[in-house]
Amino acid sequence: MTPKPGRQPQVVVIIDDHELFAEGLELLLTRDWGEQFVIGGRTTFVEEAAELAISCDADLAIVDLSMPPLGGVAAIRHLKARHPRTRILALSGTGDMELAEDALRAGADGFLSKTVRPEALVGPLTTIAAGLRVVDPVLLDALLSGTRKPPGDVLTSLTPAELKLWSLLSTGMETVDIATRMVVSERTAKRMVASLLNKLGVSNRIAAAALAGRSGILDDLTEG
Incomplete structure (x- = not known):
């Protein structure tokens, strides 16, 4: 998708303790999608997520949920509290659907499995930037089945x-x-x-x- 003339690229921050993944994602977005996204910074520390988003007035944040010691859910909660306009895409390399649900409840605007190809994140990021939400089909099925009946x-x-x-x-x-x-x-x-x-x-x-x-x-x- 080519941005409309005059539209500023979305500022993205990456919060992920997997350096190789974070570097690869930054390279991909900068090299192939530079007209749509610009990297405002990245960190491997949950405690730095909110400050990073504030420092560059981030439009979007990509947050890994499996970050020790506090975890990505804490990063999402802190980020939303201090810079609520930043829209968040949560990623997880585990099959823990409860963790994914916690991320959405904490304020994440979308969730995807980390098993998706990095280039497949561009569409969801654009969708979230437009104000919509993105949920992995597996999580959606789990949420629907989990709330199907009252106790x-x-x-x-x-x-x-x-x-x-x-x-x-x-x-x-x-x-x-x-x-x-x-x-x-x-x-x-x-x-x-x-x-x-x-x-x-x-x-x-x-x-x-x-x-x-x-x-x-x-x-x-x-x-x-």
Whole structure:
């Protein structure tokens, strides 16, 4: 992709303790994609990540998650706290999907396995620079399967009335209509909804509806 005339190249910093990989990536971006990216610097130390990004006002950061002793997740968290406009692509050479999820929760804008060819990082970097997110397909599958159902003890703890309420709530029904369907006062319906949200561990009706959809239980619930 050729940048539009007048567009400044994206400033990239590399936080990775694997010198050979970091050098190769810097050479690739500078040699083949110099119109799109310029290297603002690189470091092998987690503690220096935020300062490095600040010093060159980095647009993008490439962070290895397996950096001792603090780890790449700490680097991401510190970097986002001190220079939030820097968008971050996290990389990992391990198959630890929990670590990858932690990186996304810490503020990473994308995650890819380090097994990809260095030249394959250009597309994701451009995507992240445009404000979108990039997630490795393996991680995406793991996240989807991991959040598919709520904990089993939550489902078994719900009474038939609460299951019916959850079903009504998930259709977007207003409190006054829920009260009519549950044959209770509107005030009681509000208390029942608050109690249900607490049991489900969610903060609002939208989250409760999303949880119901992901769990697949709506197929088994009725509004009757």
